Amino acid sequence: AQSVTQLDSQVPVFEEAPVELRCNYSSSVSVYLFWYVQYPNQGLQLLLKYLSGSTLVKGINGFEAEFNKSQTSFHLRKPSVHISDTAEYFCAVSEGGTGGFKTIFGAGTRLFVKA
Amino acid sequence: NAGVTQTPKFQVLKTGQSMTLQCAQDMNHNSMYWYRQDPGMGLRLIYYSASEGTTDKGEVPNGYNVSRLNKREFSLRLESAAPSQTSVYFCASSEARAGVKGDTQYFGPGTRLTVL
Numbered sequence: 001a002q003s004v005t006q007l008d009s010q011v012p013v014f015e016e017a018p019v020e021l022r023c024n025y026s027s028s029v030s031v032y033l034f035w036y037v038q039y040p041n042q043g044l045q046l047l048l049k050y051l052s053g054s055t056l057v058k059g060i061n062g063f064e065a066e067f068n069k070s071q072t073s074f075h076l077r078k079p080s081v082h083i084s085d086t087a088e089y090f091c092a093v094s095e096g097g098t099g100g101f102k103t104i105f106g107a108g109t110r111l112f113v114k115a
Numbered sequence: 116n117a118g119v120t121q122t123p124k125f126q127v128l129k130t131g132q133s134m135t136l137q138c139a140q141d142m143n144h145n146s147m148y149w150y151r152q153d154p155g156m157g158l159r160l161i162y163y164s165a166s167e168g169t170t171d172k173g174e175v176p177n178g179y180n181v182s183r184l185n186k187r188e189f190s191l192r193l194e195s196a197a198p199s200q201t202s203v204y205f206c207a208s209s210e211a212r213a214g215v216k217g218d219t220q221y222f223g224p225g226t227r228l229t230v231l
Contacts, residue, residue, distance in 0.1 A: 009155065032217035043119070043205055043222030044158075051217040092155060094217065104222065105158040 002027040004093050006106035014114050015083055021076040021109045023091030033074040034092040034103070035065055044090060052076065061085065086113045119223035121206050127229045128196045136191040136226050138206030146211035147189035148173075148220065149181060151202040164189055165211065182223055189228065197228045203227050 007022040032051050038046040048059025055067040065076045074091060087098060088110050094103040119140045128134055140147065145166050150158040150173075160173030164177075164183040178200060180192045193200060204226045209218040 004121075004157075034217075041224075043207075043224050044220075045222065046219050049217055049219065103218075106158040107155055 002031065002079050002093050002095050002102075002104050004010050004104050004106035006089075006091050006109045008109050009107065009113065009115065010110045012112045013081055014115060015072060018079050019077065019081050019111065021089050021091075021111065023074045025072050025078065025091070025093045027072075027093060027095055029095055032094045033065075033067060034094070035063070035074075036090045036092060036105075038088045038090065038108075039072065040087070043109070047076070056097060071074050081111070081113045083113050083115060085111060087115075119206055119208055119221050121124045121204075121223035121226050123226060124224065125227050128193075128230050130197060132196050133194050134196065134228075135193075136204055136206075136223065136228075137188070138190065138192065138223060140206075140208040140221070141187065142208060142210075142221065143185075143186070144208035144210050144221070146209045146218070147183065148207045149179070149185045149189070149191045150207065151175065151200075152205060152225075153202050161191065161204075164201075193228075198230045201228060201230045206217075 003026045005024045017060045026034045034049045035047040037047050038044045039068050046055045050067045058064045063078050088108045091106040122137045148163040149161040159175045162181040164170045182190050182224045206223040207220040209220045
């Protein structure tokens with residue numbers, strides 16, 4: 001069975017500093033990997049996703065993530081964060097097939113960007 | 116193009132009361148989902164509808180029922196609300212076309228439900 005572990009529940013960081021949000025998954029088959037962002041009092045929206053091909057995936061707002069199959073990780077990074085990046089970030093894994101009902105979400109990482 | 120809309124935004128119920136959460140999408144998506152979000156637990160799937168006319172249980176279906184009214188609308192009903200159902204509820208939809216992998220889900224703004 002697939003599962004997702006987000007290793008940090010909260011990450012405080014100063015503005016313009018780099019940040020990495022960590023995500024590990026377990027699955028016995030090939031997976032598709034996602035990062036979603038939830039701004040305060042809003043629904044989730046897609047940041048980026050890995051389906052196949054290049055292991056470095058670029059998303060919106062300057063975020064990128066690297067798929068590492070041997071370490072079963074999909075960490076999210078940004079070289080320089082802004083106050084507006086303060087949000088909750090969810091890693092998700094899907095074991096494929098059509099439709100999102102096989103998608104499992106992690107518990108979330110709350111990113112606080114301080115001035 | 117409104118995306119996914121949910122009503123109401125907020126609701127307070129007393130234990131034992133019933134209510135229906137409404138969700139609609141205007142993206143012609145095939146699949147729709149209901150999740151609940153609780154602190155430290157991420158999103159948990161309550162029910163989903165893979166296509167119009169079908170519904171299936173997710174991870175936490177107890178105490179809930181759903182109706183896929185048509186391709187656009189997917190409602191969630193609490194028949195007898197309990198304090199344990201205090202949560203934020205999100206509706207989502209996805210294209211789910213055959214052969215398309217890695218389906219992106221599009222979320223509504225959520226309903227904050229408190230059961231006293």
